[in-house]
Amino acid sequence: MTDYALTLSEVCRAHALASVSLALLPGEIIGVVGQAGAGKTTLLRVAAGLLPPDSGTVQLWGPAGYAPETPVFPPALTVREVLAYYARFHANGPTRRAMVHDALELAGLAGGADARAASLGRADLHRLALAQAVLGGRRVLLLDETLSGLDPLARRDLCGRVAHLAATGVAVLLAARDLGALERLGMGRVLVLRAGRVVRAGPLASLLAERVLEVILDTPPPEPPPGFRVTAAGLEAPLAGRTPEAALALCHAHRLAVRASRVRVKSLEEIVLDAHDAPR
Amino acid sequence: MHFLRCVLAEWTLVRPRLSRTRFGAWLLLLGTALVWVGRRGTDPTGVALQAGALGAVIGAAFAAGSSADRAALAIALAHPTTPFAVASGRWLAALIPAAGLTIGCSIAVGWETTAALAGLAAAAAVAGCALAAVLLGGNGAALVLFICMTIAGAVPPEALVGVAHPGAVRLTVASALELGPALWRYREIATGSAGAVLHAAAWAALGVVVASGLVRRRAWRAP
Numbered sequence: 001m002t003d004y005a006l007t008l009s010e011v012c013r014a015h016a017l018a019s020v021s022l023a024l025l026p027g028e029i030i031g032v033v034g035q036a037g038a039g040k041t042t043l044l045r046v047a048a049g050l051l052p053p054d055s056g057t058v059q060l061w062g063p064a065g066y067a068p069e070t071p072v073f074p075p076a077l078t079v080r081e082v083l084a085y086y087a088r089f090h091a092n093g094p095t096r097r098a099m100v101h102d103a104l105e106l107a108g109l110a111g112g113a114d115a116r117a118a119s120l121g122r123a124d125l126h127r128l129a130l131a132q133a134v135l136g137g138r139r140v141l142l143l144d145e146t147l148s149g150l151d152p153l154a155r156r157d158l159c160g161r162v163a164h165l166a167a168t169g170v171a172v173l174l175a176a177r178d179l180g181a182l183e184r185l186g187m188g189r190v191l192v193l194r195a196g197r198v199v200r201a202g203p204l205a206s207l208l209a210e211r212v213l214e215v216i217l218d219t220p221p222p223e224p225p226p227g228f229r230v231t232a233a234g235l236e237a238p239l240a241g242r243t244p245e246a247a248l249a250l251c252h253a254h255r256l257a258v259r260a261s262r263v264r265v266k267s268l269e270e271i272v273l274d275a276h277d278a279p280r
Numbered sequence: 281m282h283f284l285r286c287v288l289a290e291w292t293l294v295r296p297r298l299s300r301t302r303f304g305a306w307l308l309l310l311g312t313a314l315v316w317v318g319r320r321g322t323d324p325t326g327v328a329l330q331a332g333a334l335g336a337v338i339g340a341a342f343a344a345g346s347s348a349d350r351a352a353l354a355i356a357l358a359h360p361t362t363p364f365a366v367a368s369g370r371w372l373a374a375l376i377p378a379a380g381l382t383i384g385c386s387i388a389v390g391w392e393t394t395a396a397l398a399g400l401a402a403a404a405a406v407a408g409c410a411l412a413a414v415l416l417g418g419n420g421a422a423l424v425l426f427i428c429m430t431i432a433g434a435v436p437p438e439a440l441v442g443v444a445h446p447g448a449v450r451l452t453v454a455s456a457l458e459l460g461p462a463l464w465r466y467r468e469i470a471t472g473s474a475g476a477v478l479h480a481a482a483w484a485a486l487g488v489v490v491a492s493g494l495v496r497r498r499a500w501r502a503p
Binding site: 048049050063065070071072074076077078081086088090118129132133136 | 289358360
């Protein structure tokens, strides 16, 4: 029998989620992507128990930590006091102090523990959101845009910390509009949401293995061959099982002057856009 | 036990707010003004009632009135606490500084146990009402409540109804003064009125229950 960390079974929520099911394993990272309003935040809030589903079931094996998209903390408190406040809900005395210490270390906030919450920049706010989410040894983390909108160094640092948590067996459900952050994590599965429905799902590695043929032409074509789309430099087409030679032969058959060609892997952004543009 | 721990967690937010925000300065200013008024003829019960009620409004504003404090409630509920524990803790956070102010002012103008008890009851009732009001309307609601308590809180309904225009306005004003937490009513605690004590207790309990519902709603609606 599989030991799950979190399962959602046909969860519906009015105007936001339509029969979403997923199973998250310990140590696994699932990235939830999709345009604004696709239902990512609602999905996480339902999983965290902050919103009740209209129908369907949410099952958690152990408590879940939640980091919201726009983390707001009591502004008069320092980082350490914020964590101590939340830690009081979990434990008392030395256990609580150890909990706060561990959370500060884990989120990389030990050096700025005495800074006021109101003075934190975006990256440190997300670090603090991550730190409070892991308090109490949570084994499931629900992170809403925790890796989005950060400078490259902060993003790399937080990606490393999330990956480290996953390596210790913590299951992570991560909503992300910053697809580069998911690619940097380089692990786990991706779930593409559109209008509250899962329209694409699969392991990140297999999604990123999809290949595209780029063709540079001397002159822009009057009409692209079937399956190709026009780009600034010429044409491109997903290979989707075809060989590059077969795709190039199609260009030659259409009497296109091919100057050069190359095969590249699809970016996650292209995969998400394809899933979004696909007919319903 | 866990419930008490969650309530006390909210109470721990008070000390940093007293020293790092204007909360402490406002309480000090209010206390100074009330002692000044008390030494110029206002009776000790009146001073204690004003200290309790106005201190509780300020306490509630600094416990949950700012938009940041209200937005932060959503994260608290992602931890093992409950809206009722959060509301109870914030009520305590509004009440205890007001109680301290009431006792301080009572000592400064001449201690009377019955007057201080009336002030504490007023603080408990107004803290409940103010907490619900600030969770609903933010610091704007606290300002309205503060002005109402300062101007009309000590006036019995008969006196206001007499000067108000007839009709719906008169009825509304009379009803608000009759039902709401008002200093004229809690003044009767000093003379041993059990009805006034029950009225204060009912407002404290109702305020916490309504506030817990608003805390839950805020968690659902958080960005």
